[in-house]
Amino acid sequence: MPPRGKRAPSAQEQYQEAVATYVAAGGDESVQRVITAVNSMSRKLEQWYTRQLVDLDLSHGEWSVVAQLATADGAPMTPSRLADASNVAASSMTHRLDKMTERGLVRRSPDPDNRTRVRVELTDQGWELFGAAVREANVVESDVLAGLTRKERSQLAALLEVVISRLDDLETP
Amino acid sequence: MPPRGKRAPSAQEQYQEAVATYVAAGGDESVQRVITAVNSMSRKLEQWYTRQLVDLDLSHGEWSVVAQLATADGAPMTPSRLADASNVAASSMTHRLDKMTERGLVRRSPDPDNRTRVRVELTDQGWELFGAAVREANVVESDVLAGLTRKERSQLAALLEVVISRLDDLETP
DNA sequence: TCCGAATATTTCGATATCGAAATCTTAGCA
DNA sequence: TGCTAAGATTTCGATATCGAAATATTCGGA
Numbered sequence: 001m002p003p004r005g006k007r008a009p010s011a012q013e014q015y016q017e018a019v020a021t022y023v024a025a026g027g028d029e030s031v032q033r034v035i036t037a038v039n040s041m042s043r044k045l046e047q048w049y050t051r052q053l054v055d056l057d058l059s060h061g062e063w064s065v066v067a068q069l070a071t072a073d074g075a076p077m078t079p080s081r082l083a084d085a086s087n088v089a090a091s092s093m094t095h096r097l098d099k100m101t102e103r104g105l106v107r108r109s110p111d112p113d114n115r116t117r118v119r120v121e122l123t124d125q126g127w128e129l130f131g132a133a134v135r136e137a138n139v140v141e142s143d144v145l146a147g148l149t150r151k152e153r154s155q156l157a158a159l160l161e162v163v164i165s166r167l168d169d170l171e172t173p
Numbered sequence: 174m175p176p177r178g179k180r181a182p183s184a185q186e187q188y189q190e191a192v193a194t195y196v197a198a199g200g201d202e203s204v205q206r207v208i209t210a211v212n213s214m215s216r217k218l219e220q221w222y223t224r225q226l227v228d229l230d231l232s233h234g235e236w237s238v239v240a241q242l243a244t245a246d247g248a249p250m251t252p253s254r255l256a257d258a259s260n261v262a263a264s265s266m267t268h269r270l271d272k273m274t275e276r277g278l279v280r281r282s283p284d285p286d287n288r289t290r291v292r293v294e295l296t297d298q299g300w301e302l303f304g305a306a307v308r309e310a311n312v313v314e315s316d317v318l319a320g321l322t323r324k325e326r327s328q329l330a331a332l333l334e335v336v337i338s339r340l341d342d343l344e345t346p
Numbered sequence: 347t348c349c350g351a352a353t354a355t356t357t358c359g360a361t362a363t364c365g366a367a368a369t370c371t372t373a374g375c376a
Numbered sequence: 377t378g379c380t381a382a383g384a385t386t387t388c389g390a391t392a393t394c395g396a397a398a399t400a401t402t403c404g405g406a
Contacts, residue, residue, distance in 0.1 A: 008254060009245075011340040018244040025243075025307040028315060030326040035218070035314045037333035042215035044340050045208070046260060061392085070198075071191040072182075080354060081181060087219060092393045094356055116354045116401045134198040140343075141208045142201060147339045152332060153203040159321065159329040160210035166320045167184040167217050170313075234362085253384060265363045267386055289371045289384045353402075362393070372383075 015040050041144075048140045056133055061086060062100060063133065065093075069106065069122045070130045076111070076119040105129060188213050214317075221313045229306055234259060235273060236306065238266075242279065242295045243303045249284070249292040278302060 009017075015036060022032040050060050058066070064086040069077055083093040097120060100106045105126040111117035122130065145153060182190075188209060195205040223233050231239070237259040242250055256266040270293060273279045278299040284290035295303065318326060 008257070009248065012334075012338045014244070015334070015337050017246065018240075021244045021246060022307055022311075025304045027307050027311045030323055030330070031311060031314050031318055033330035034318060034326055034333065037330060037337055038211055038214050039218065040337055041211050041333065041340070043258075043260065045212065050260070059392090067191075071187070071194045073190065073194060075182065078354075079356090084181070085216075087216065087223070088392095089394050090355070091357080091395075095392070114354085114402075118355070131198045134195055134200050138195075138200040138204060141204050143343055144336060144339065145204055145207060147335050148332065150203055152335075153207055155328070156332040157203070157206035157210060159325060159332070160207065160214065161185075161188075162320050162325075163317060164188050164210055164213055165185045166317065167214070170316055232362090251384075252386090261362095262364050263385070264365075264387080268362070287372070287384090291385070347406100349404100349406085351403085351405105353400105355399085355401100357398070358396090360394085362391100364389105364391075366388090368387070369385085370383105371385105372381105374379100374381085376377100376379085 011040060011044065045141070045144070049137060052136055052140065053133065055136070056129060058129070058133070061088065061096060062105075065096060065100060066105065066122065066126060066130050066133070069120065069126065076121065078111075078117050079120060082120060100126075184213060184217065218314075218317070222310060225309055225313065226306065228309070229302060231302070231306070234261065234269060235278075238269060238273060239278065239295065239299060239303050239306070242293065242299065249294065251284075251290050252293060255293060273299075 018040070019029070019032050019036050022036065023029045046060065049063065053060060053063050065082055068082055068085045079093045079097060080090050082097075083090040086093070088096075097106060097108065101108060104123055107121055107123050109119050109121075111119050148156065191209050191213070192202070192205050195209065196202045219233065222236065226233060226236050238255055241255055241258045252266045252270060253263050255270075256263040259266070261269075270279060270281065274281060277296055280294055280296050282292045282294075284292050321329065
């Protein structure tokens with residue numbers, strides 16, 4: 001039996017048609033090429049992350065929490081900031097943290113400076129899991145970028161970093 | 174009252190710390206710079222899309238369906254391919270399509286060649302909504318890339334396209 | 347100092363999503 | 377042709393997410 005639908009078009013074909021359609025609908029080509037490529041790549045990565053995280057018995061949302069806590073090293077995190085960073089409602093984060101606390105991955109503690117706030121941090125077990133996931137993910141990520149030379153990767157990163165540095169200026173004005 | 178938690182770090186600071194942490198945990202720097210940047214950018218874009226889509230009374234998931242149908246122009250889409258492309262379970266797509274059909278955005282019809290399949294396509298109303306959303310999104314997207322010259326955008330797109338062209342080779346082997 | 351507005355978190359009811367099982371159809375092979 | 381395995385979609389029960397309201401606390405001005 002054929003795989004799916006008619007035949008799933010390749011990621012490259014999908015990308016090219018998407019750009020063409022967005023441009024036809026009134027988008028700027030130089031913009032749509034970049035934005036569409038970033039979104040395509042991110043969606044694909046997300047699929048792989050989800051698959052790999054099954055081994056660690058983590059959902060994509062839970063991974064997001066672990067990663068945020070790990071990379072915010074230093075500054076204490078709160079449930080609402082985690083919710084913002086994970087693109088979910090604050091009330092969802094409550095439940096997510098309940099589960100993760102129960103499982104021993106994170107720890108909640110009252111903020112001594114402000115009793116309306118709750119600090120959230122990784123437990124040792126949470127840190128272990130973070131390390132394991134990063135190393136596992138790095139394998140796939142290296143594969144994805146295997147088509148670029150070291151120099152090209154550096155160029156690519158530099159260009160993306162220019163964009164990132166602008167993101168803050170565009171926050172809700 | 175202070176904004177949130179202690180103070181939300183800028184996107185740039187967040188990015189830099191994330192890369193540093195991933196590298197410390199065993200990731201390759203040239204890989205992590207690119208991957209982290211792509212993911213940061215995509216997450217931020219998603220936030221803006223969600224905000225803008227409120228005006229059109231569309232959820233992010235529903236937008237994903239509209240966009241897939243619009244950009245797959247030509248080849249008829251099926252529920253399962255839409256589910257794959259949207260990163261949701263097939264059973265979720267059933268409900269999503271029910272709602273969107275009821276609202277008049279999409280149309281289901283039996284595939285004449287294979288009665289196990291269902292074709293899904295945009296209605297005229299669905300196409301209108303697609304156009305409106307693309308033009309609205311293009312405003313934000315242009316802003317995001319405003320820090321790059323036309324030439325830099327082209328370079329960036331070209332590098333990303335190299336990566337995209339590799340994605341297919343990495344499919345489930 | 348006291349009070350109202352704003353912030354952080356949680357609770358609660360409604361909705362969306364998931365994964366497994368059920369149903370129907372097709373493909374491939376004896 | 378007849379039979380079995382596999383695909384596509386939907387149904388169903390369990391779980392996660394959402395948005396609004398509830399609760400507790402803090403900030404800033406009268």
